[in-house]
Amino acid sequence: xxxxxxxxxxxxxxxxxxxxxxxxxxxxxxxxxxxxxxxxxxxxxxxxxxxxxxxxxxxxxxxxxxxxxxxxxxxxxxxxxxxxxxxxxxxxxxxxxxxxxxxxxxxxxxxxxxxxxxxxxxxxxxxxxxxxxxxxxxxxxxxxxxxxxxxxxxxxxxxxxxxxxxxxxxxxxxxxxxxxxxxxxxxxxxxxxxxxxxxxxxxxxxxxxxxxxxxxxxxxxxxxxxxxxxxxxxxxxxxxxxxxxxxxxxxxxxxxxxxxxxxxxxxxxxxxxxxxxxxxxxxxxxxxxxx
Amino acid sequence: xxxxxxxxxxxxxxxxxxxxxxxxxxxxxxxxxxxxxxxxxxxxxxxxxxxxxxxxxxxxxxxxxxxxxxxxxxxxxxxxxxxxxxxxxxxxxxxxxxxxxxxxxxxxxxxxxxxxxxxxxxxxxxxxxxxxxxxxxxxxxxxxxxxxxxxxxxxxxxxxxxxxxxxxxxxxxxxxxxxxxxxxxxxxxxxxxxxxxxxxxxxxxxxxxxxxxxxxxxxxxxxxxxxxxxxxxxxxxxxxxxxxxxxxxxxxxxxxxxxxxxxxxxxxxxxxxxxxxxxxxxxxxxxxxxxxxxxxxxxxxxxxxxxxxxxxxxxxxxxxxxxxxxxxxxxxxxxxxxxxxxxxxxxxxxxxxxxxxxxxxxxxxxxxxxxxxxxxxxxxxxxxxxxxxxxxxxxxxx
Numbered sequence: 001x002x003x004x005x006x007x008x009x010x011x012x013x014x015x016x017x018x019x020x021x022x023x024x025x026x027x028x029x030x031x032x033x034x035x036x037x038x039x040x041x042x043x044x045x046x047x048x049x050x051x052x053x054x055x056x057x058x059x060x061x062x063x064x065x066x067x068x069x070x071x072x073x074x075x076x077x078x079x080x081x082x083x084x085x086x087x088x089x090x091x092x093x094x095x096x097x098x099x100x101x102x103x104x105x106x107x108x109x110x111x112x113x114x115x116x117x118x119x120x121x122x123x124x125x126x127x128x129x130x131x132x133x134x135x136x137x138x139x140x141x142x143x144x145x146x147x148x149x150x151x152x153x154x155x156x157x158x159x160x161x162x163x164x165x166x167x168x169x170x171x172x173x174x175x176x177x178x179x180x181x182x183x184x185x186x187x188x189x190x191x192x193x194x195x196x197x198x199x200x201x202x203x204x205x206x207x208x209x210x211x212x213x214x215x216x217x218x219x220x221x222x223x224x225x226x227x228x229x230x231x232x233x234x235x236x237x238x239x240x241x242x243x244x245x246x247x248x249x250x251x252x253x254x255x256x257x258x259x260x261x262x263x264x265x266x267x268x269x270x271x272x273x274x275x276x277x278x279x280x281x282x283x284x285x286x287x288x289x290x291x
Numbered sequence: 292x293x294x295x296x297x298x299x300x301x302x303x304x305x306x307x308x309x310x311x312x313x314x315x316x317x318x319x320x321x322x323x324x325x326x327x328x329x330x331x332x333x334x335x336x337x338x339x340x341x342x343x344x345x346x347x348x349x350x351x352x353x354x355x356x357x358x359x360x361x362x363x364x365x366x367x368x369x370x371x372x373x374x375x376x377x378x379x380x381x382x383x384x385x386x387x388x389x390x391x392x393x394x395x396x397x398x399x400x401x402x403x404x405x406x407x408x409x410x411x412x413x414x415x416x417x418x419x420x421x422x423x424x425x426x427x428x429x430x431x432x433x434x435x436x437x438x439x440x441x442x443x444x445x446x447x448x449x450x451x452x453x454x455x456x457x458x459x460x461x462x463x464x465x466x467x468x469x470x471x472x473x474x475x476x477x478x479x480x481x482x483x484x485x486x487x488x489x490x491x492x493x494x495x496x497x498x499x500x501x502x503x504x505x506x507x508x509x510x511x512x513x514x515x516x517x518x519x520x521x522x523x524x525x526x527x528x529x530x531x532x533x534x535x536x537x538x539x540x541x542x543x544x545x546x547x548x549x550x551x552x553x554x555x556x557x558x559x560x561x562x563x564x565x566x567x568x569x570x571x572x573x574x575x576x577x578x579x580x581x582x583x584x585x586x587x588x589x590x591x592x593x594x595x596x597x598x599x600x601x602x603x604x605x606x607x608x609x610x611x612x613x614x615x616x617x618x619x620x621x622x623x624x625x626x627x628x629x630x631x632x633x634x635x636x637x638x639x640x641x642x643x644x645x646x647x648x649x650x651x652x653x654x655x656x657x658x659x660x661x662x663x664x665x666x667x668x669x670x671x672x673x674x675x676x677x678x679x680x681x682x683x684x685x686x687x688x689x
Binding site for chain 2 (some may be wrong): 110237251252254255258261262263265266274
């Protein structure tokens with residue numbers, strides 16, 4: 001009933017949107033799908049400021065930051081506006097598909113899927129890096145795979161623009177992060193040490209999970225503190241794939257998931273070049289019969 | 292990787308001879324061992340040799356050092372106060388004087404002064420930055436080589452080493468002169484963390500685009516090749532084959548006289564009288580020199596009792612350095628993996644020899660490599676796990 005009222009309110013407040021439907025609700029957000037005459041399928045997020053003032057500020061800042069990133073592999077933000085009444089709204093491009101997490105429920109990715117995933121997400125991170133933005137929450141829940149098999153990076157909700165005031169206060173005990181994907185410098189919340197290499201770590205862990213179906217830090221851990229302890233002390237096992245590029249990919253993932261950030265590639269661009277070199281050095285037939 | 296000659300006692304004539312025989316080479320001059328006039332003469336002598344190059348180690352590790360020859364140099368500050376030195380004209384004077392001296396000596400790189408870090412702290416890093424900045428402003432007209440001098444404790448601490456490498460990303464020099472005190476003052480290091488961190492620093496500095504010279508080395512630092520160090524520097528006596536900061540204070544000069552023979556395949560050194568026993572029990576040949584070694588060393592293996600051969604101190608030094616040069620030249624391979632394999636092979640061979648000769652109670656005493664083997668192997672494992680993938684990829688660009 002409440003949603004019906006909200007949809008009616010949306011229809012009145014956003015007359016250019018049609019076929020408005022509820023997609024979900026999370027935290028302080030209500031999320032709807034709709035159709036826009038110019039932008040096609042879109043997502044409309046309604047945020048209630050009174051519920052979490054800090055959360056809203058963070059969300060708006062994040063969107064303002066990511067609005068500067070106009071790249072193919074990051075969901076485009078159509079509009080962000082000042083509140084209508086008590087509500088802040090954001091309209092984004094909508095991808096029809098599933099999250100990578102949902103996709104992984106049916107098993108790990110094939111080599112072909114894995115390489116596409118790597119190519120697309122590194123593209124997205126490289127573009128974010130050019131815009132001085134660190135995503136800070138790369139994980140399967142924040143990657144969408146659409147119906148054509150393309151991958152999209154979404155939810156810059158805890159991202160950080162490196163030249164702007166941190167969204168997450170340094171005084172916060174641990175900062176914002178997802179245990180098992182965030183590198184040590186992120187969950188120690190050392191703001192000056194968080195740069196694109198934090199995203200490379202999370203990407204490396206996600207890649208490993210996609211390749212093997214195993215989350216190297218979370219699987220078998222009794223609690224989040226054990227996950228953090230593992231990230232601090234353990235290394236991701238060496239990747240072994242049934243393809244010609246196995247050793248090269250294992251080297252790359254090993255480098256990306258180094259505990260110390262100075263042991264990782266210095267930039268996303270370097271990692272992307274490394275990944276491309278692997279693809280170029282291994283003609284499709286030699287990487288995998290399926291590619 | 293190259294072998295540089297670290298100037299010390301007994302190096303005056305030897306460095307000239309070796310650079311001439313080798314068809315070139317670099318000598319790191321030591322103000323502690325040479326007065327102003329000797330510095331100039333030695334530099335002139337080396338520079339006029341084909342391929343001869345000199346560098347000057349300012350040895351400003353301990354500004355309150357009191358070694359009589361060191362503090363008599365014109366560049367050495369007459370007064371040093373911790374608070375104001377690095378923020379005022381005193382630093383500028385030191386740097387300017389060193390520029391003049393480097394010009395006069397016609398050095399190939401300018402090694403900058405650097406304080407010995409008891410621990411790597413923000414204050415110490417700020418001092419490093421101040422020296423580098425002042426040196427840039429002084430326009431040395433040659434590449435600047437930043438001294439990184441670390442106490443044993445600082446080199447052992449991974450978080451401090453990480454802090455240093457992170458800092459260096461934003462304050463890069465053209466090259467780095469890495470000088471690390473050995474733990475417990477030992478000649479050969481059995482501490483795997485110290486060695487792993489040192490290798491990590493070399494690799495990190497190389498990957499950041501700088502050249503790296505490791506100063507005050509013995510043959511244990513052949514492992515520097517796996518991090519693609521540009522050079523290791525070694526010399527005659529133990530106090531230039533490891534870094535004892537105390538040598539920059541007044542103390543008795545080296546007086547212990549014993550002649551040691553370096554067995555390159557065993558990575559160990561032996562007093563010649565132990566070679567007599569090795570011969571008697573039939574294992575002498577395991578300790579033989581490399582092909583083409585110095586005649587004085589080869590003579591020990593000619594069939595007679597080794598101690599009847601007069602292996603003099605200069606012969607011993609010359610043998611050590613010529614052997615080490617050959618080993619240095621063979622240490623660097625075309626790929627990272629081949630370089631690691633070459634070092635592993637070196638260690639395996641040494642271990643096999645050492646096992647055999649030690650069974651016969653033949654020991655190199657404190658120069659026996661047995662206790663250092665695990666440290667080298669652990670350091671190799673560490674760099675393989677942490678830097679291996681990137682070094683493998685970047686090897687040919689370094």
